[in-house]
Amino acid sequence: xxxxxxxxxxxxxxxxxxxxxxxxxxxxxxxxxxxxxxxxxxxxxxxxxxxxxxxxxxxxxxxxxxxxxxxxxxxxxxxxxxxxxxxxxxxxxxxxxxxxxxxxxxxxxxxxxxxxxxxxxxxxxxxxxxxxxxxxxxxxxxxxxxxxxxxxxxxxxxxxxxxxxxxxxxxxxxxxxxxxxxxxxxxxxxxxxxxxxxxxxxxxxxxxx
Amino acid sequence: xxxxxxxxxxxxxxxxxxxxxxxxxxxxxxxxxxxxxxxxxxxxxxxxxxxxxxxxxxxxxxxxxxxxxxxxxxxxxxxxxxxxxxxxxxxxxxxxxxxxxxxxxxxxxxxxxxxxxxxxxxxxxxxxxxxxxxxxxxxxxxxxxxxxxxxxxxxxxxxxxxxxxxxxxxxxxxxxxxxxxxxxxxxxxxxxxxxxxxxxxxxxxxxxxxxxxxxxxxxxxxxxxxxxxxxxxxxxxxxxxxxxxxxxxxxxxxxxxxxxxxxxxxxxxxxxxxxxxxxxxxxxxxxxxxxxxxxxxxxxxxxxxxxxxxxxxxxxxxxxxxxxxxxxxxxxxxxxxxxxxxxxxxxxxxxxxxxxxxxxxxxxxxxxxxxxxxxxxxxxxxxxxxxxxxxxxxxxxxxxxxxxxxxxxxx
Numbered sequence: 001x002x003x004x005x006x007x008x009x010x011x012x013x014x015x016x017x018x019x020x021x022x023x024x025x026x027x028x029x030x031x032x033x034x035x036x037x038x039x040x041x042x043x044x045x046x047x048x049x050x051x052x053x054x055x056x057x058x059x060x061x062x063x064x065x066x067x068x069x070x071x072x073x074x075x076x077x078x079x080x081x082x083x084x085x086x087x088x089x090x091x092x093x094x095x096x097x098x099x100x101x102x103x104x105x106x107x108x109x110x111x112x113x114x115x116x117x118x119x120x121x122x123x124x125x126x127x128x129x130x131x132x133x134x135x136x137x138x139x140x141x142x143x144x145x146x147x148x149x150x151x152x153x154x155x156x157x158x159x160x161x162x163x164x165x166x167x168x169x170x171x172x173x174x175x176x177x178x179x180x181x182x183x184x185x186x187x188x189x190x191x192x193x194x195x196x197x198x199x200x201x202x203x204x205x206x207x208x209x
Numbered sequence: 210x211x212x213x214x215x216x217x218x219x220x221x222x223x224x225x226x227x228x229x230x231x232x233x234x235x236x237x238x239x240x241x242x243x244x245x246x247x248x249x250x251x252x253x254x255x256x257x258x259x260x261x262x263x264x265x266x267x268x269x270x271x272x273x274x275x276x277x278x279x280x281x282x283x284x285x286x287x288x289x290x291x292x293x294x295x296x297x298x299x300x301x302x303x304x305x306x307x308x309x310x311x312x313x314x315x316x317x318x319x320x321x322x323x324x325x326x327x328x329x330x331x332x333x334x335x336x337x338x339x340x341x342x343x344x345x346x347x348x349x350x351x352x353x354x355x356x357x358x359x360x361x362x363x364x365x366x367x368x369x370x371x372x373x374x375x376x377x378x379x380x381x382x383x384x385x386x387x388x389x390x391x392x393x394x395x396x397x398x399x400x401x402x403x404x405x406x407x408x409x410x411x412x413x414x415x416x417x418x419x420x421x422x423x424x425x426x427x428x429x430x431x432x433x434x435x436x437x438x439x440x441x442x443x444x445x446x447x448x449x450x451x452x453x454x455x456x457x458x459x460x461x462x463x464x465x466x467x468x469x470x471x472x473x474x475x476x477x478x479x480x481x482x483x484x485x486x487x488x489x490x491x492x493x494x495x496x497x498x499x500x501x502x503x504x505x506x507x508x509x510x511x512x513x514x515x516x517x518x519x520x521x522x523x524x525x526x527x528x529x530x531x532x533x534x535x536x537x538x539x540x541x542x543x544x545x546x547x548x549x550x551x552x553x554x555x556x557x558x559x560x561x562x563x564x565x566x567x568x569x570x571x572x573x574x575x576x577x578x579x580x581x582x583x584x585x586x587x588x589x590x591x592x593x594x595x596x597x598x599x600x601x602x603x604x605x606x607x608x609x610x611x612x613x614x615x616x617x618x619x620x
Binding site: 031039041045059061062063066069070071079080082086088 | 322324325326327328329330331332333334337338350351353354355356357358359360361365374375377378386391392394525527
């Protein structure tokens with residue numbers, strides 16, 4: 001399940017299995033209107049994947065969050081590989097930036113490590129519903145919506161899911177399949193949801209509250 | 210006077226005819242002994258290498274586009290084994306000012322991504338809004354956040370409190386982890402300020418400087434390179450942060466230099482990464498709309514390819530192009546009744562497209578020619594391209610020419 005950690009200066013979305021060792025998850029996004037900077041965009045565009053938590057923060061703080069995300073990645077792997085947390089995925093919010101406390105990095109680290117069980121947990125703000133045999137979860141904040149589903153959607157399908165949302169910016173992650181490096185020459189066997197499944201999920205995008 | 214379509218179609222031979230005729234020198238199979246001795250590092254053209262057919266600007270640099278300035282902050286200290294947080298440090302920041310007041314004057318821009326395994330912040334806004342609103346900074350992978358944050362802080366001091374949005378900082382990266390203590394996070398706000406404050410018009414320092422300090426290109430020491438081309442009406446300039454390419458693929462002016470110089474490979478105990486990345490920035494004084502800037506940006510990869518890159522799977526290859534001829538006041542962009550932009554006629558853009566590809570190609574070659582040997586973390590060594598051997602190689606293939614007469618403007 002998608003988990004969320006909220007602190008006054010940022011919210012961190014932790015897609016299911018993001019910390020279960022190395023690997024990537026398929027991701028897609030859509031920008032509808034407004035100005036929501038997206039760091040990590042190049043890799044999402046190129047490979048259709050992410051391996052990082054998703055940071056939501058006032059645009060003014062995005063560089064600080066990205067920098068934290070880099071440090072977070074270095075703790076996982078000193079080479080910052082594509083499937084080990086790089087690049088950090090950070091989405092900018094159109095909101096005033098509160099002052100950062102002196103020990104904000106320690107606080108944020110503790111909150112992420114404690115995930116939803118800490119005082120910073122914000123998972124109760126996630127809408128969860130079942131669509132057919134799949135989960136569809138949504139977190140919304142300041143014009144930005146993050147979707148997570150365990151349906152086996154490919155990146156372009158996740159983009160289409162986002163397109164069904166009226167949010168200014170939407171990003172969707174599919175957790176049903178973890179993309180891992182396999183031995184050379186071994187193609188990965190991936191499941192792909194049907195159009196009927198995708199349509200059902202898209203229909204549910206605006207219904208969940 | 211307008212350039213007719215016929216003029217455009219016949220432009221290239223005319224421009225080519227204005228160049229001095231090729232004059233290959235020396236015996237059929239020249240060696241190092243048959244080329245002039247080269248002291249230190251020199252730019253390719255100054256040694257008789259001629260990339261493409263178009264004339265260069267006076268300094269053969271991105272700063273030939275009026276208003277563009279470049280600055281570097283270079284961090285080099287320490288040697289020996291890696292101690293995270295201490296060093297060795299081989300990194301930096303390069304700033305490109307697209308105009309005098311880029312925070313308050315927007316310029317049409319566009320981005321092309323031949324392979325996106327990297328970071329160039331501001332992609333979404335450049336694509337959606339088609340405008341550049343600040344200096345461009347190039348740095349190492351682990352410093353994107355701090356450079357981005359520094360630009361936010363600087364912009365907030367520069368911009369009036371008028372409630373209008375601030376465009377996202379544009380920060381690009383390539384990986385300097387072979388030579389540098391990447392986990393040590395050595396770039397700070399003061400270094401970004403130094404790169405910005407040190408920006409100048411005129412000659413551009415090249416090689417292992419600024420964001421290019423710790424970069425490796427085709428298995429030789431790489432880094433920052435620049436070049437420019439003149440068209441009948443306009444100038445297009447390129448600056449690259451070159452950290453890409455496999456040695457065996459390196460070609461200089463079409464000559465397989467990488468095959469002929471197959472020693473001096475980088476590294477000590479650590480294996481060299483395959484692939485890696487390049488950032489390519491194109492500036493022009495031609496009046497381009499964002500979609501026309503996109504056409505220019507898409508030509509960068511042609512220059513890149515001519516040096517031997519195929520934009521490998523692990524590359525973060527980004528090209529950003531902007532036009533200085535269409536400044537838009539920030540307030541006009543966000544509010545009011547609108548604004549006007551000039552637009553080059555569709556058929557007039559051809560020389561710019563050619564110039565963009567040539568300038569990128571020569572900028573990469575200049576990065577190789579100007580970068581010196583560097584020893585980094587754990588004794589990892591990136592050797593400089595051996596210039597005399599490269600020149601001998603070019604000469605063997607009939608691609609070494611008389612160097613141009615020194616132009617005092619280039620000094």
